[in-house]
Amino acid sequence: MTAENSQTIYLKDYQAPAYLVDHVALEFDLHPTATRVRSTVKFRPNPNSSSSEFFLHGENLTLLSAYINGAAVTPVITEAGLSCTVPDGPFIWQSEVEINPSANTELSGLYMSNGMFCTQCEAEGFRRITYYPDRPDVMAPFDVTIHSDLPYALSNGEPMRDEGQTRRWQDPWPKPAYLFALVAGEFQVVSDHFTTASGKPVDLNIYVRDGDQDKCAFALEALKASMAWDERVYGREYDLSVFNIVAVDDFNMGAMENKGLNIFNSSAVLASPETTVDGNFERIEAIIAHEYFHNWTGNRITCRDWFQLCLKEGLTVFRDQQFSADMRGAEVRRIEDVAALRGRQFREDSGPLAHPVRPESFVEINNFYTATVYEKGAELIRMLKLLVGDAAYKKALDLYFARHDGQACTIEDWLAVFTDVTGQDLSQFKLWYSQAGTPIVTVRDHFADGTYELTLTQVTPPTPGQPNKQPLVIPVALGLLYPDGTEALDTQLLVLTEAEQSFRFSGLHAAPIPSLLRGFSAPVIMQRETRQAEHLVQLTHDPDLFNRFEASRELGKSALLAMLQTEAAPDDAYCGALLQVMINEDLDPAFRAMCCALPGQDEIARALAEQGQTPDPVAIDAAVHQLSEHLARQGLEALQALYHAHQLTGPFSPDAASCGARALSALALRLISHVDGGALAAKQFARADTMTLQLPALGNLNRHGQGTEAVAQFYQQWRHERLVIDKWFSLQVTTCPANKAVAVARDLLKHPDFNLKNPNRFRALIGALAMTPAAFHQADGSAYNLVADQLIALDDINPQLCARMTTVFETWRRYDGARQALMRAALSRLAAKPNLSRDTKEMVTRLLD
Numbered sequence: 001m002t003a004e005n006s007q008t009i010y011l012k013d014y015q016a017p018a019y020l021v022d023h024v025a026l027e028f029d030l031h032p033t034a035t036r037v038r039s040t041v042k043f044r045p046n047p048n049s050s051s052s053e054f055f056l057h058g059e060n061l062t063l064l065s066a067y068i069n070g071a072a073v074t075p076v077i078t079e080a081g082l083s084c085t086v087p088d089g090p091f092i093w094q095s096e097v098e099i100n101p102s103a104n105t106e107l108s109g110l111y112m113s114n115g116m117f118c119t120q121c122e123a124e125g126f127r128r129i130t131y132y133p134d135r136p137d138v139m140a141p142f143d144v145t146i147h148s149d150l151p152y153a154l155s156n157g158e159p160m161r162d163e164g165q166t167r168r169w170q171d172p173w174p175k176p177a178y179l180f181a182l183v184a185g186e187f188q189v190v191s192d193h194f195t196t197a198s199g200k201p202v203d204l205n206i207y208v209r210d211g212d213q214d215k216c217a218f219a220l221e222a223l224k225a226s227m228a229w230d231e232r233v234y235g236r237e238y239d240l241s242v243f244n245i246v247a248v249d250d251f252n253m254g255a256m257e258n259k260g261l262n263i264f265n266s267s268a269v270l271a272s273p274e275t276t277v278d279g280n281f282e283r284i285e286a287i288i289a290h291e292y293f294h295n296w297t298g299n300r301i302t303c304r305d306w307f308q309l310c311l312k313e314g315l316t317v318f319r320d321q322q323f324s325a326d327m328r329g330a331e332v333r334r335i336e337d338v339a340a341l342r343g344r345q346f347r348e349d350s351g352p353l354a355h356p357v358r359p360e361s362f363v364e365i366n367n368f369y370t371a372t373v374y375e376k377g378a379e380l381i382r383m384l385k386l387l388v389g390d391a392a393y394k395k396a397l398d399l400y401f402a403r404h405d406g407q408a409c410t411i412e413d414w415l416a417v418f419t420d421v422t423g424q425d426l427s428q429f430k431l432w433y434s435q436a437g438t439p440i441v442t443v444r445d446h447f448a449d450g451t452y453e454l455t456l457t458q459v460t461p462p463t464p465g466q467p468n469k470q471p472l473v474i475p476v477a478l479g480l481l482y483p484d485g486t487e488a489l490d491t492q493l494l495v496l497t498e499a500e501q502s503f504r505f506s507g508l509h510a511a512p513i514p515s516l517l518r519g520f521s522a523p524v525i526m527q528r529e530t531r532q533a534e535h536l537v538q539l540t541h542d543p544d545l546f547n548r549f550e551a552s553r554e555l556g557k558s559a560l561l562a563m564l565q566t567e568a569a570p571d572d573a574y575c576g577a578l579l580q581v582m583i584n585e586d587l588d589p590a591f592r593a594m595c596c597a598l599p600g601q602d603e604i605a606r607a608l609a610e611q612g613q614t615p616d617p618v619a620i621d622a623a624v625h626q627l628s629e630h631l632a633r634q635g636l637e638a639l640q641a642l643y644h645a646h647q648l649t650g651p652f653s654p655d656a657a658s659c660g661a662r663a664l665s666a667l668a669l670r671l672i673s674h675v676d677g678g679a680l681a682a683k684q685f686a687r688a689d690t691m692t693l694q695l696p697a698l699g700n701l702n703r704h705g706q707g708t709e710a711v712a713q714f715y716q717q718w719r720h721e722r723l724v725i726d727k728w729f730s731l732q733v734t735t736c737p738a739n740k741a742v743a744v745a746r747d748l749l750k751h752p753d754f755n756l757k758n759p760n761r762f763r764a765l766i767g768a769l770a771m772t773p774a775a776f777h778q779a780d781g782s783a784y785n786l787v788a789d790q791l792i793a794l795d796d797i798n799p800q801l802c803a804r805m806t807t808v809f810e811t812w813r814r815y816d817g818a819r820q821a822l823m824r825a826a827l828s829r830l831a832a833k834p835n836l837s838r839d840t841k842e843m844v845t846r847l848l849d
């Protein structure tokens, strides 16, 4: 690796581009191993730049010819791009390059997947297609011509008249290169239509492999719902006559919002009752919405530079969360979103990879498509909306769209619309964008003479590069309950701005129970001395459903921590309370299922670490198992009744209510299996005609040692469905006994269907093993080594995926000395790999620092 390509890039060094682009024409001669790309780019000096240096990004390109204003030139070429002397004033650049899509296993730029050509350009893939100023603040209209004998050849924008083997596309909306896309191949097309609020017709198409036509209906419905929602809620209409989606089997991420031509990982778009579980339907709906919403928050208004990634991602995640809340119920969605935030972002924020929502430096930007930028970025917008109120939020967004349409913007631009609309000074709020780490809010309270005093203290722990932290603006939604469960105070918004602040509430007739951080009003850790009796009241009476869930979590964690720390017996009061919630027909089944699932094992480990203790993942697994069995025995009859009461009849539907009923019966089945050893699961497996019924049944069988035949049968049934086979790989390592998982994984690595080059398959096996705490953290370090071996093999093939997967080690400091040493050794082995990619190198360096 050269020094040049591992340089750190700093936000403070931002400089406006020296040249702007007025128009780009691209012409592709597609060939699997030798694609020719000709570009004609109209450049003009940027009046807002003092530089006249002409530099074009380019990587892995063979330059065949270059011209400026029609005269041949010989640019200076480096690994990163080319430079060239150019005339004063506007000029036309032309070049022809050759690239090899078949050799592109990184899946960045133009590559082949199953015989089709496709692209991924965000963040910096376009420079692997042709020489160009590959930075988001250079926006231009694109005109694309594709020569190919494949039946379909697509790009961004509007299709021009078909001319046989030459297809032309024009995108009138100026865009940065990262939003460019090209797809060509043999497809089946599933189509629909949408009419925008102002009456413009839009053709909607989903392009898939033959055999997948029957898995597009759900995504098309989700797309139409998203389009209507963005008109209704944000006043945003679609702006082209066609919206295309392509499903691709080999894709590094979930999906990509290329203008008018979204490219999706097939797992994020294809769905059918037979092959897809309820959770997949929800995820597909959210990702379809997310990519569609980017058309305004991302494409029409983009980012000035990659440090501003949260400008489009935080806002678009927030918007997709609002959409899902409207489609599927706000409380239940909020609970899921917070669980995901804690599971991924709090985890990230408490370890060596912690970074601000707007990072200030990076080596490889792909390493910053993180839960912090996305999910914490969305939390900041949620807080902002709470602080300014819904009406001001709406006005600010209208102003944002009006003021910045067609621009590449910054977080400063974003906050300015809020300041301009409300007159509020947001300088302290802005710290949320620059300060990493999860604030810890400690609660002290006391009650005397009818007055309740609540004192909140905030501390943000040090994170890499940020030893000292300042107090943040923390909106704390608070309600008070009396011990009998009645409401003492309706929800109020307290705004914590100091390191410590007290709030008083008088006229109370008894000491209240505080219901803090309702709806999870800020992404913080609330610490208050555990009071089981109060949590039991909240679990059954808190009008805020999020806090009922929270009470259940706290009770579950205390029960498990007591079992781990003092060998206490499983907590009967907690189990009894859970069973009461489970059978409470006044509550939404989806909520009951979430509220009554035991805390996750990584959550327990995090809770222990937060208390300064060393978690033992193997002991946690045993305790969770023991508590599940205890709960199941205590409530067996109720669980059986619950299971049978929530069996649905009639055709499958992935609507929220049906998913909720299935989730509740799945919870009951999982618990019952701890008592009957899988007998009921076997019955469900035998009659299952949908994946939502079949997969958990198989999981329960395997968890209780009854899975061998069913696992083989499942494979025979689904061997031709790639997305189901991914599930088959994952299930075996996540549901076998933890001490067998490495052996199971080793066998599966030899399976002919395992394929290091397919990111979904890699994640399905290696990712699943690493995300199953007791399996990953076997004391002999065998799983660490297996994962490290696979990452070493993957790095040459797909550095981006390899780098991302190193995050499975991000919690290494939580564990005991022996495990720490084993994890460090595994990471050091990866670090020492010859020709380690820049992507992976940055990650292992940060992890080991």
Ligand code: ARG
Pocket (backbone or CB within 6 Å): 120, 122, 123, 252, 253, 255, 256, 257, 290, 291, 313, 366, 369, 800
């Ligand atoms: N912008 C895409 C999304 O959030 C993610 C693409 C990121 N790709 C990458 N290689 N870093 O929907």
Ligand code: ZN
Pocket (backbone or CB within 6 Å): 290, 294, 312, 313, 316
């Ligand atoms: Zn996005």
